[in-house]
Amino acid sequence: MRQTLFATPLRSASLLLVWCALHNSFSPLILLTGVLLALLIPWLSRGFREPQPAVRRYGLLARYLLMVLWDIVIANMQVIKVVLGPNRSLRPGFVLLPLDLTEPLPLTILAGTICLTPGTVSAELLPRSADKPQFLLLHVLDLQDEARLIAELKQRYEMPLKEIFACSV
Known part of the structure; x- marks a missing residue:
């Protein structure tokens, strides 16, 4: 299975939104750290995830x-x-x-x-x-x-x- 940097876009978007909500801010620094975490966390945890069946319908x-x-x-x-x-x-x-x-x-x-x-x-x-x-x-x-x-x-x-x-x- 090919691994990309942005392999889980929904998870990354969710992490970014939660990060901004926790800080109650969309300031440039919060957005920058949020984007870094949203990319880094799924990439670091990729080895822990098992393949799951895809939604078909x-x-x-x-x-x-x-x-x-x-x-x-x-x-x-x-x-x-x-x-x-x-x-x-x-x-x-x-x-x-x-x-x-x-x-x-x-x-x-x-x-x-x-x-x-x-x-x-x-x-x-x-x-x-x-x-x-x-x-x-x-x-x-x-x-x-x-x-x-x-x-x-x-x-x-x-x-x-x-x-x-x-x-x-």
């Missing part, structure tokens, strides 16, 4: 992000309803979500998506060896129907991620 990715934002709003409303209701009606529990995804980046996005929707938290990836089928251990604030939750998470989040990254099962 950007339109689907945009739709996925909008769906997740909508789900966050809806989940907030549901959590408010559950928390303000009687505590005896809460049914917290753990769920093992069987995974078809195997690549680290889509798995990380799936776990992050689940954590972003209030009421669910990704606790652990089980087992930790990649040669066995993997499961994502989830904690659910109010577990109504485990089978329905698993089917919904797989259909709503995992399937689109498999399509976005063109992952094979």
